Amino acid sequence: MEAEKIGFIEKLLIKLNKPKLDNKVAFYRLLAVTQNAGLGIRDSLDAILNGEQHPGMRKIVDDLISQTSQGTSLADAMENHAYFFGHEEIALVKSAETMGNLPDVLQNLSDELENFQQIKGKLKSALMYPSVVLVFTAIAVVILLIYVMPTMVDMFPSEEDLPGITLFMMGASDFLQDYWFLVLLGVISLGVGYKMAYTYLLPFKIFMDKVFLKAPIVGNLTRSFNLYRFSKLLGDFYNAGVGPTDALEQISEILSNYHYSTKIKNVKNDLSLGLGFVESMEGSWLFDPILIQIIGIGENTGNVGEVLEKISSFYRDNLDQSVEGLMKALEPLIMAFVAIVVGVIVASIFLPMGELIGTIG
Template sequence: MAMYRYRGRNRNGVLVNGKLKSESEKDARIKLKEKGVNVMELKALDSWLYKDVSLFQRVTTKDLVIFLRQFSTLLHAGLSLVDSIEILAKQTSNKLLKEGLSTVSEDIRTGASFSEATEKQRHVFPPLFTNMIKAGEAGGNIEEILDRLAVYYEKQHATKQKVISAISYPAVVGVVAFGVVVFLLAFVVPTFADMFSSFGSELPWITAFVLTLGETMQQFWWLLMLLVLGMGVGIAVMAKDKRYKYYLDYALLKMPIFGGLLQKAAIARMSRTLSSLFSSSVPVLQATSIVERVVGNEVLAKVIRDSRNSLEKGESMAEPMEKHWIFPPLVTQMVVVGEKTGSLDSMLGKVADFYEVEVDQATERLKTAIEPLLIVGLAVVVGVIVAAIAIPMFEIFDTIG
């Protein structure tokens, strides 16, 4: 929604002015006409004070899937492109998507193609979407492309959710365990320090170690929190800067336990995206350029960039892939076969199917294996702290007895 300042005359010819919130200039004129205002001047107010706050708002994969499925259904039912877009703009609950569709509808009515209109709304429609729509317009199969896009985003969403599910459980348990240990060391253990010091005898090494750790934690717990917060901010900054994101992605891919899962998910995403673009007749150089931007992993993106450079020289796409550790032999062999037989879209689709199943199985194995490990790890840490306090207590009871 945007705010507009208007000036005009009402039905009685009296000069009126004011402000009006509307989705577009066209919609604002319609509203004013319904109020009986003959518009003489209408101007959008660009100040941030008049704009809807959309800092944390975005179009999710789920929003896109719902939109694409409904859009395809309306077109198959015989509705025109513009009418379908306007209906969906009214139905969607996502404000960003609603505004984007309204603007796209206006652009199409003024003579722009669907792909040209969506390309102007890059904050709403990803490059992959726009380029596949462009290919659909050229081939006259928009409905088929929309169905293909919906399947693509559904698979991407499913794979992403599986990875998030596999990582979030140990992350949450780890954070809770860290909080429990910090609390015990900073606030519980120091309460026993005076009692043990009055005991007079030498304390067991484990008790002395835990007490020292507890005193340090009690004095510098705030520094630990600052370090954790600083690490979080640092990772967030690195993730936004391509110069550092490469090293962050490299470290994540080499990480024990989770690295293999992230590698499989990245390969599945790349293969599915390339397969969808190739099967929609998007030129190979343009397709690799799009995948480089949307794959979400800078290590993988660098190899794709090298593959595109290899294609520009008239060489094989698979050659840079064969030289890099991130691609298993299965992927490179399928790409080689696809290049030789002219069925690269089909081969990449098979690779994507294989690795999507691999991600599914890996997440299940990870959940099964990591739960007991986390429980045992937490039990050992808490057990050491309890034992460090209990052992001197038993000695005190024996002395008293």
């Protein structure tokens, strides 16, 4: 019997109070523990609900209890909350319920989500420092241009005696004071425009995704991230009993990079025609030769899931090194940029001051 779908208003309220990734990790981990202890799905969900504090998560678990009590499978019940549970998570749970290895899959899901959370945290940390420095630099520049520069210029009887760099900064100061709203609007429009173009303009997305893969430092980071996600997800699907074509279809929708997503779809089509992974992936600049060889070995020995788990650990370590490399590379670049900006402003102020002192002397 199909459970009644949760109402639109209630679902909207849950979305507004959407649980965090920590809540999802804890949910999968507790569900795995209770399943290993021999509890049924309904009893496991009841135990999780009793200890859950997050209001949005309580709503989700309560609805899962309601649906599973009416005979709905856990995976089908989770589909009612696809805004919270990922498509790949639902597919893994559905396969695990069929194969009978639900506790192992749930534990693996919690571990993978925790790893993904750690990666996101490292990326945020890597970008936090340069972001803070740039914000404070921008604030300092605005204060100097609006308040310091006009006061300094008033000391001179004629603007014709000022150096060219000072005249340029005066023009920037006047423009900022008169049209600050245009500058602010331009910055906001640039950010929103990029996001809209990347989301809705396919040629722009294709171009930017290739830039992310080819750019120094960032390219290695992007490549390592996609190879880690590909190998880990494919290994998880194999271990959960999902067929390779179904697994690749899911992965192609999960990976956001256009080039990886398209290539994985092509590999899926080749497998449907009877080709193997090696024949389809060989020669692609998106995949490392070692990865292709590892998958080929797994195909020959029948343990694709196991070898993919091992190679995914390698890419995870490589990803950590790429994040550290990004942090080391950004710091001197940001400091050089700040030094140039500060140097231009200082020169525009002290050059005419030096000339004025010389004239007085």
